[in-house]
Amino acid sequence: xxxxxxxxxxxxALIGGLSLGKRITxxxxxxxxxxxxxxxxxxSGGVDLRPLYANLDPDDAGAIVTRxxxxxxxxxxxxxxxxxxxxxxxxxxxxxxLASEGLPQGSGVGFEVFDNTKLGMxxxxxxxxxxxxxxxxxxxxxxxxxxxxxxxxxxxxPEKTLFVDNEQPASASVxxxxxxxxxxxxxxINGIVHLVSSSVARLSPxxxxxxxxxxxxxxxxxxxxxxxxxxxxxxEYQAQVExxxxxxxxxxxxxxxxxxxxxxxxxxxxxxxxxxxxxxxxIGDNRVIRSEQSLSxxxxxxxxxxxxxxxxxxxxxxxxxxxxxxxxxSAAAYEKQDRTVNYEIxxxxxxxxxxxxxxxxxxxxxxxxxxxxxxxxxxxxxxxQYVARGAEEIQKIEALVKRAVNFxxxxxxxxxxxxxxxxxxxxxxxxxxAAAPGWLAWLGAxxxxxxxxxxxxxxxxxxxxxxxxxxxWLTEQSLAGVEIVRHLPKTVGELEHEMAxxxxxxxxxxxxxxxxxxxxxxxGAVRNWLKQT
Numbered sequence: 001x002x003x004x005x006x007x008x009x010x011x012x013a014l015i016g017g018l019s020l021g022k023r024i025t026x027x028x029x030x031x032x033x034x035x036x037x038x039x040x041x042x043x044s045g046g047v048d049l050r051p052l053y054a055n056l057d058p059d060d061a062g063a064i065v066t067r068x069x070x071x072x073x074x075x076x077x078x079x080x081x082x083x084x085x086x087x088x089x090x091x092x093x094x095x096x097x098l099a100s101e102g103l104p105q106g107s108g109v110g111f112e113v114f115d116n117t118k119l120g121m122x123x124x125x126x127x128x129x130x131x132x133x134x135x136x137x138x139x140x141x142x143x144x145x146x147x148x149x150x151x152x153x154x155x156x157x158p159e160k161t162l163f164v165d166n167e168q169p170a171s172a173s174v175x176x177x178x179x180x181x182x183x184x185x186x187x188x189i190n191g192i193v194h195l196v197s198s199s200v201a202r203l204s205p206x207x208x209x210x211x212x213x214x215x216x217x218x219x220x221x222x223x224x225x226x227x228x229x230x231x232x233x234x235x236e237y238q239a240q241v242e243x244x245x246x247x248x249x250x251x252x253x254x255x256x257x258x259x260x261x262x263x264x265x266x267x268x269x270x271x272x273x274x275x276x277x278x279x280x281x282x283i284g285d286n287r288v289i290r291s292e293q294s295l296s297x298x299x300x301x302x303x304x305x306x307x308x309x310x311x312x313x314x315x316x317x318x319x320x321x322x323x324x325x326x327x328x329x330s331a332a333a334y335e336k337q338d339r340t341v342n343y344e345i346x347x348x349x350x351x352x353x354x355x356x357x358x359x360x361x362x363x364x365x366x367x368x369x370x371x372x373x374x375x376x377x378x379x380x381x382x383x384x385q386y387v388a389r390g391a392e393e394i395q396k397i398e399a400l401v402k403r404a405v406n407f408x409x410x411x412x413x414x415x416x417x418x419x420x421x422x423x424x425x426x427x428x429x430x431x432x433x434a435a436a437p438g439w440l441a442w443l444g445a446x447x448x449x450x451x452x453x454x455x456x457x458x459x460x461x462x463x464x465x466x467x468x469x470x471x472x473w474l475t476e477q478s479l480a481g482v483e484i485v486r487h488l489p490k491t492v493g494e495l496e497h498e499m500a501x502x503x504x505x506x507x508x509x510x511x512x513x514x515x516x517x518x519x520x521x522x523x524g525a526v527r528n529w530l531k532q533t
Contacts, residue, residue, distance in 0.1 A: 060104035286346030
């Protein structure tokens with residue numbers, strides 16, 4: 001217990017021997033060290049907070065904060081007021097728990113608007129609430145896409161009529177706010193359009209307009225191009241087919257030759273003309289009676305034919321009766337036949353609609369790297385030497401490429417394969433890129449320990465670079481102080497001690513004892529001697 005007062009007495013004596021400037025410097029250093037150490041411990045030992053949700057609506061943010069308070073979960077509101085931060089170790093658990101309670105609900109009103117339906121509500125009010133609920137639910141669903149930060153949906157739903165011809169189709173407008181640096185792919189745009197179309201009755205995809213936060217049209221009725229010009233859809237279809245065929249060839253060559261050993265470029269030509277034709281082929285040998293009509297008349301009981309000699313003489317009274325013609329009277333026979341036959345000739349009627357995007361030609365250009373072998377140098381060591389591929393091997397590669405793109409010589413397809421050496425620097429860069437993810441993964445796994453390592457490094461540097469030199473400077477006595485102490489009168493105890501030591505000890509032992517007793521004064525004296533010499 002006596003050591004503590006003695007230590008405090010020595011510290012007070014040390015501080016009392018310092019000048020006013022050194023006292024102030026020592027006080028500032030002490031306070032800065034304590035403050036820095038406290039801040040460092042608070043930072044390294046504090047709770048690691050991660051964003052639970054960002055860009056929240058005020059209603060959703062208030063509901064989430066209320067639930068966190070009820071469950072006594074530590075949280076903090078972000079600087080923007082639209083995000084909530086919670087401890088990182090329980091982040092996913094809190095998200096799942098809030099999701100089970102329907103939080104966050106997102107912007108707009110969903111079908112929960114019908115939870116508190118009032119009695120006596122008119123049909124018009126119910127239809128308006130239904131439209132609001134449908135718009136809100138669609139906006140919430142679209143906002144769940146990773147690239148979408150927010151969404152609003154506007155629906156136009158005409159009233160139903162008794163006559164189908166008088167009904168007006170429904171239409172919709174969708175405005176999305178994308179996250180910074182993100183964009184929607186064509187598949188995602190088509191997915192949003194068909195999602196809205198399938199959720200609303202009498203709504204076709206052609207009547208849906210999709211825009212982003214900058215007003216750029218993503219889907220909808222684009223301005224029609226000039227007659228004969230290619231549309232955006234046709235160009236996208238051509239690019240998609242070329243990418244698919246090129247990827248098919250590239251993946252095959254990469255597996256056979258090695259990754260990065262082949263470069264493939266493919267171009268396709270399409271005929272986007274819409275053709276429709278109808279053909280009729282008649283078959284002459286194929287005759288079938290379609291209809292037949294027959295009429296027959298036959299008569300044998302006709303009236304007797306006139307007889308006698310024609311003229312006036314035979315008709316006057318008293319005239320001689322002329323002889324009848326030979327053969328006498330006879331009955332005349334009458335017969336008539338009429339027949340009509342209609343034949344049906346066999347025919348084939350074909351209605352042909354040509355496809356809109358007909359592939360007319362495929363052109364493929366392939367660059368293939370050769371092989372390499374290690375050869376000894378004259379001065380020692382080895383180097384890589386390029387070896388070209390043989391003609392037979394090139395022909396095999398060409399045959400495989402033709403099979404992959406469905407080569408048709410009659411269509412005018414062309415395939416060109418060239419064997420040239422690739423740049424070695426690209427290979428080294430590719431190998432470095434392949435090895436980089438391993439270090440990145442290791443650094444990412446050690447991220448939780450960065451904080452503690454930085455704290456230890458900061459303390460060590462602060463002690464050796466700032467604290468220790470300043471303490472040495474503050475406690476170091478100057479040569480002038482040593483000279484002043486040397487010329488001051490000595491006390492009786494010091495004189496008796498020196499006289500006793502002088503009588504009993506030799507000069508060497510006395511010097512050693514003085515050095516041990518007052519090391520700083522001895523060091524100052526030695527320095528003074530060295531300067532004088």
